[in-house]
Amino acid sequence: MIDGVLLRVEEMTAGYTEPLVGPLSLTLKSGEVVGIRGPNGSGKSTFLASLVGASRVFSGRVDKRPELRIVFMRQKPLPVKGIPFCASELLALAGASAEGLPSRYVAQLGERLDALSGGQLQFFTLWPCLNTRADVVLLDEPTNNLDAKSIADLAQLLRRKKDEGRGVFVVSHDERFIDATCDRTVNFA
Amino acid sequence: MESPFDPLFFDPFLTGAAYAVALPLVGLALRLRDEWLAALAFAQISALGALLALVFAAPASLGGLAAAVGAAAVKQAFEGAGKKARGTVYALLFLFGWGASVLLVVNLPIAEHAAHALFDGQLYFTGRTHLVYAFLLTGALIVFLRLLSRRLLRAHFFPDFFHARTDVAEISEKHVVLLFDLAAAVVLAFATMSVGVMAAFALLFVPPLIAFAWGRNWRHATAIAVAVGVAAHLTAFVLALALDQPYGPLLGILLIVAAVSGIRRQKTEDRR
Numbered sequence: 001m002i003d004g005v006l007l008r009v010e011e012m013t014a015g016y017t018e019p020l021v022g023p024l025s026l027t028l029k030s031g032e033v034v035g036i037r038g039p040n041g042s043g044k045s046t047f048l049a050s051l052v053g054a055s056r057v058f059s060g061r062v063d064k065r066p067e068l069r070i071v072f073m074r075q076k077p078l079p080v081k082g083i084p085f086c087a088s089e090l091l092a093l094a095g096a097s098a099e100g101l102p103s104r105y106v107a108q109l110g111e112r113l114d115a116l117s118g119g120q121l122q123f124f125t126l127w128p129c130l131n132t133r134a135d136v137v138l139l140d141e142p143t144n145n146l147d148a149k150s151i152a153d154l155a156q157l158l159r160r161k162k163d164e165g166r167g168v169f170v171v172s173h174d175e176r177f178i179d180a181t182c183d184r185t186v187n188f189a
Numbered sequence: 190m191e192s193p194f195d196p197l198f199f200d201p202f203l204t205g206a207a208y209a210v211a212l213p214l215v216g217l218a219l220r221l222r223d224e225w226l227a228a229l230a231f232a233q234i235s236a237l238g239a240l241l242a243l244v245f246a247a248p249a250s251l252g253g254l255a256a257a258v259g260a261a262a263v264k265q266a267f268e269g270a271g272k273k274a275r276g277t278v279y280a281l282l283f284l285f286g287w288g289a290s291v292l293l294v295v296n297l298p299i300a301e302h303a304a305h306a307l308f309d310g311q312l313y314f315t316g317r318t319h320l321v322y323a324f325l326l327t328g329a330l331i332v333f334l335r336l337l338s339r340r341l342l343r344a345h346f347f348p349d350f351f352h353a354r355t356d357v358a359e360i361s362e363k364h365v366v367l368l369f370d371l372a373a374a375v376v377l378a379f380a381t382m383s384v385g386v387m388a389a390f391a392l393l394f395v396p397p398l399i400a401f402a403w404g405r406n407w408r409h410a411t412a413i414a415v416a417v418g419v420a421a422h423l424t425a426f427v428l429a430l431a432l433d434q435p436y437g438p439l440l441g442i443l444l445i446v447a448a449v450s451g452i453r454r455q456k457t458e459d460r461r
Contacts, residue, residue, distance in 0.1 A: 093343055
């Protein structure tokens with residue numbers, strides 16, 4: 001694998017029972033944030049899932065740098081309803097520190113996750129994904145339910161990841177967020 | 190009035206106390222995965238296994254254990270299926286265990302006495318061997334959960350966390366779940382043969398129900414579940430001795446009374 005390339009996808013088709021996306025060819029380099037746009041059903045989430053083996057690769061290949069750590073934040077909210085689990089436990093579970101957490105979220109650390117608002121839960125799901133030693137972060141609609149302030153915090157976290165030399169794929173319908181945070185974008189027709 | 194500290198009753202009391210710690214711990218993890226129905230299936234199938242073993246003049250514990258491990262294997266075979274499909278499998282396993290057990294009891298007199306003990310509970314007739322098994326299993330379960338509960342929780346909240354990492358010789362989340370299923374099946378098999386099918390299920394189902402409703406966090410919920418299990422066992426044991434009533438049904442009734450608080454709290458939370 002060429003220096004700086006974290007993963008490379010070549011002529012890949014992916015799906016569940018049949019191919020839903022592809023053939024696709026693209027690379028993700030160290031320190032790069034790549035946005036993925038496309039209409040509903042164009043296979044954006046399926047593509048992210050294929051990178052962690054959660055959907056099936058039918059043809060083509062995915063090459064990853066050896067020892068690559070990938071974190072995948074799915075679009076679906078965390079299954080927290082009725083479960084006595086608090087935000088600080090969620091961070092500890094993922095090995096993420098609360099250091100640097102925006103002050104308005106610090107007060108929520110002891111709260112049960114099922115007592116948080118949709119936006120608060122979304123931020124607490126994002127935080128561990130962006131504060132662990134992962135080399136590649138896959139984010140599926142990360143701005144869902146977030147207010148403007150939290151979207152700005154997310155953009156800052158992505159910049160920090162980029163500076164640390166990590167690679168990020170972001171799937172989002174939020175065009176402004178993609179334009180503001182991504183180095184380049186890929187369109188899924 | 191008889192005392193649980195009477196030498197005659199002390200071993201059964203301690204045996205029940207050990208399962209009053211172990212079963213709520215297993216129940217917490219099963220409830221997290223929304224798989225409490227699997228516990229009922231495990232308990233019923235292990236009772237069937239114990240009965241079958243007696244019919245073939247084999248040790249009941251061996252039969253119960255083999256059957257429970259078999260049920261865990263069936264559960265694993267459906268691990269990739271949806272939640273509803275898995276729920277259906279557990280319900281069918283439970284019905285099979287019940288139907289086959291009743292047919293054995295009706296047709297084979299040797300199974301009848303053992304069936305009463307298994308379904309109603311035979312805690313007062315347990316001896317030192319049961320006590321040793323109970324303490325060993327509970328100790329092993331606590332060590333197992335200390336080592337792997339983090340992975341079980343991560344499999345629930347972050348199934349794709351650090352996915353695709355190939356350099357670490359760690360067992361996968363899928364294997365952690367498999368190990369847990371086996372541990373749950375073994376604990377339930379032995380607990381069923383000591384306290385009975387429904388008492389084992391009550392200890393596994395109700396304390397976690399209350400803990401999920403009242404727990405501020407996972408650690409707090411774990412403490413609540415164990416405290417409720419032990420308190421219910423202690424109360425049921427003393428009442429059963431004082432009133433000369435069977436332990437299992439008393440334990441069940443006490444836990445149902447305690448569960449009302451959990452259900453009311455859950456309904457309030459669901460409306461939010």
